[in-house]
Amino acid sequence: APPSRAVRRREDAHQPLPEELAVSMDDQRVYGPHVYSLGLAEAIDRKLLAPFEIVVLELRDPLGDRAAAERQGVPWGPGVGEEEDGSEDEVPAARIAAIQAGLVKTVVERGLERCITFHSRTIEARYFSETLNQTVEKLHFENPKKYPPEFWAQWLSGEHEVDFRKEVIGDFGKGEEDDGLRHRIVSQCKVLGEGVDIPNADSVLLQGRGSMVDIVQAIGRALRMQPGEGKTASLIVPVFLKPGEEPGDILESDSYGPLVKILTALRSHDARVVEALAVPQKSGKRTKGRSAEAAVGPGESMVGAGGGGAFTLPVRFQTPVDENVLALFIASRVLVGETQLWREGIGHARRWFEETGGLDVPYSALVGENGNYPLGKWLSDRRGENAAGELASYRVEMLDALGMIWSVSDARFEAGLDWARVWAKGHGGSLAAPARASVGGYAIGTWLSELRAAAQVPAGEQGALAPERRRALEEIDPWWCPVWPVTWQRTYAVARSWWLDSDGLVDWTRLLTDTVFEGEQLGRWVLAQRAGWPDLEEDQRDLLTAIGIEADPELVAAKAAAEAKPTVSRTDRFQQGLAALAQFVERERHARVPRPHKEPVEAVEAGPGGEDQVVVHQVALGSFLNNAKARRAKLSPGQLAQLAEHGVEWA
Structure with a gap:
């Protein structure tokens, strides 16, 4: 359809951009070349933004693990819904109470004064604010010296009038000297975003919801500061652990999804700040920086890595988390999304590395709390993928950081060598295993047979056994490949x-x-x-x-x-048996010879001096007939006729 009159362009109008683009700063003819980028870390270094930290609240899920959640000692509030019967749009009251308790403790312990909580629903922001002081009162009752009796708490949404918003924002900017309330919490739903002026906050509560832009905007509320203010902002992230999960199990647990989303949003804002966390700290020493100087709260641990300047991003957990664990978490969950199977395997590999200093893991190694995770096999599978070019480069780098041994051939030999030691230990130090032998499900007999075959190939030819491998086997058993059977x-x-x-x-x-x-x-x-x-x-x-x-x-x-003695041919043995049969039939008048029967037969043979002598042979007549019957298909017609002549029915 032709364009309307309102959007029709004058033919003589100057159009520097193609018609399919409305606005683009990629066209250097219009906007010029890219001159300089001011990253987040550098802005913090220049004191344009506040240094910040991430505080992870590791909570028990009241909906999934009520018994553990009750031990958290937080109040339970009733559900609130827009419908009178509360059937629609009900808020998760138990979860909100747990988050409130964690937030209050963090705010008090870190001396934070202004916090903004971000919610995806208006009713949740309202409920969070209106019930916050129930939690504050309970904590004050339990520990009046630590917790105040009241917080300033309000909520805002797009439905509020402008004047009311201004009033709430103005009260949020006041201090303890104005109304006696030191800690101020404002809960909002999509109203304090971009373009809204609000007093500086020193902390935000983020639940990992919304778009990356929304999260970055929320983080920005905490990073703004007045010149010379000197604050350290806190990004508070609650996570709910599932039954059976323990705090700090960040590699294996899927419950840390909100933290992943926050870190991913930060990476989109300044990749260097987050990617620096993915560098394992092999020395065990933390890099230093302004925000790293902030005191670590009671019962917490902090891990962080250096960015481009002096700023480091501390990530604080309530339970100890090693820097190398965080590095793997960032690499596997933030930089690249990973499956649960990979995270579980890399987690066990990391623990092995911490204990031994490398990944020289026997194929038979089983690890884990229950000793049933096949780490040796998992690593062997990764070697096979890498040899086939199927293992992503970032996974290769993650394993390289843990001292991975990549040669598939060497890995298979080492695996076999490990089982060879097990076999030798149970067989007097010998590797003379039968071809079908196995140990622990490993075909040790086949493995050794293949190596013995390779040992027969002349050195230098294809398929010959490497000298170092021969020596490794000889260390277990010097006679593993004898020249005799x-x-x-x-x-x-x-x-x-x-x-x-x-x-x-x-x-x-x-x-x-x-x-x-x-x-x-x-x-x-x-x-x-x-x-x-x-x-x-x-x-x-x-x-x-x-x-x-x-x-x-x-x-x-x-x-x-x-x-x-001269060898007796098969034909001679048949004639000898036939003679014994004839003698037996003549005496017994039948050819039904018992299986164990032996018939004495005399024969004339040459003696030591060449003279003739009579020798008696005990012919196993029963066995002779049984064997003849078994191989009757190979007997000649003449032999069958001779047997039949003496009464052998089957002949």
Whole structure:
């Protein structure tokens, strides 16, 4: 549609800005270049604005934790609503009473005289003001030396007449010498914003509501001062803790949302003041500044960091909060919004860092109040994200500040090494774990098998085991990767445990052959070592000798003689079994051979001097038939026919 006559421009009119822009100071042709910025910290340094502090009121939520809230000792007021039955627009009376008590205590303890409380609803501002002195009277009754019997209290909203506003604002600017009331509180709802002249306040109560502009305007009410006034302003921020939360748990708790919003608003006004708080103070020393000289109230702690000049921003809590904790809080909650899972993990990492000075955390480490938070796994996951390029740079910086170890390969090896120590501790110092072994849910057997395979790769080739990793494993078990089978090493570790449990007093020659220890056939294994001594590696013989196992000459000779005998082929064994079956059937008249039966069969063999001699062999006929049946699919037709000829039904 064509523009109306009221907005139609003259064609010859000068238009320096494009039509889509009404006002913009970005066009240097009109406004010129940016010359200088006066930041909040510098303005405070120049005494143009008052230095200030943030005072956090950590309160129990009367609605969510009534028992804890009642111990706060604050009065309970009835709900007030615009409807007669109070059903609509009811104010949270219990919460307001708790905030009033915290505010009164802060105002008195810090010697504040003029405070403005900001509310998003008129009815809440009215109720806060009209019931404030109920709280003051209760605190005065409990401690008359500390608390006065009355505060000056009024409220304002846009519905008030201009003359009434002027009167209230005028009374707010008076002092104790005028009416005997030192502390003055004015509660307002969207009326004392920009463009309204009001006497200087030394404090404001902010609940983290409204837009960033509204919060900055509210803060500005406290920072204005007369030349030479020399005050320190207080930004009072109430937070309500949920059941189970403790004061000072700023990393894990979501209840500190109002503080986050206030700090975010301050950052939008002057980023340096807030961002300086995110720098961990590794030295443990606080930077100094004018506002840092203000006295810390009873039962409070203060943390703060230096800004661009001498000004520091103290953030005061009622319970001790370390500067490094605040730094992580600012980085994870104010500079960048974070999820609860990240805050929980970084919180545990920070505590580990405080206790150990770094983040060399074993993969198996469980931390937390109940010892069930897997910090080692959480850090390992962050390493994996970083290696894949999926971890944001600011998170990398947060972890770097805590001494993070980033190499994924090294981290995985360290995790495995930690579990290897656990396995070795429970297995006599040996790492000869089976391939399927696990400890604490970690596949230690697979991990060691992969490393043994890497140890076989020649040095310098791809996949070879790094020398430092080999040394780390050898520190746990020098024989973690032997040249002989790892099964031998595993049984040796069991034999050594037997020897240690017996205080080294073991007669291996009398060990029963059927002895089983820790799941290993120890008796048979020892007998095999004593008989097969010549076949062992020199290092194997040294290991056996160290625990008292030595060669048995008779067993060695018998084994050598047995090995010297000609080997009987499978075909010969079948013919031997068939001969035993024929002998059994001829005698018993059936082929139903019991499983354990052995049939004596005579055979003519060459003697030591070459002469013929008759030798009797005990043929395990029952086992022969059972094995033949199991492998009948592999028997030839001729063999099956021979068995059937002797009455074997399945053939």
